[in-house]
Amino acid sequence: MVVADDFFLSGLNKPGNTSNAVGSRVTPVNVNQLPGLNTLGISAVRIDYAPYGLNPPHTHPRATEILVVLEGTLYVGFVTSNPANPAMKNKLFTKYLNPGDVFVFPEGLIHFQFNVGKTNAVAFAGLSSQNPGVITIANAVFGSDPPINPAVLTKAFQVEKNVIDYLQAQFWSNIG
Secondary structure, eight states: OOOGGGGOOOOTTSOOOOOSTTSEEEEEESTTTOGGGTTTOOEEEEEEEOTTOEEEEEEOTTOOEEEEEEESOEEEEEEOOOOSSTTSOOOEEEEEEOTTOEEEEOTTOOEEEEEOSSSOEEEEEEESSSSOOOEEHHHHHHSOSSOOOHHHHHHHHTOOHHHHHHHHTSOOOOOO
């Protein structure tokens, strides 16, 4: 019942629409778009960035990501998980990437990419899962349905309730 088209997808040469609040668009190629990836343990994405566009802090709970920049200059980084020593802080690893540069984001860690240039940027990434998942941090925390109780968030973020109310009232868009 399998056919050649189960292993084929075209269109990754076409830029994604970056006209959104964060100025980026992720075009996924996972098992949902390409059934032939089933059981193969890999997937990919194309990421388009408008000038100063951001792929917001997010995590892939089931995959490591390797990013290759094709056009533009990106500021990228990830934050380590909570350290075993409570006296230590989470460590931020960052780098500026140019065309041809590669950066790896370890599985499950919060990471981001930001186009620091005045022109569009494009990157491709490979992920070590047929279905890596994505949790965009701001969307999950402030855009859940139903909303997380503001008492939880005011205590967690150590801010006044009006700040939480403002953040929960924003339109949290999905870029991919």
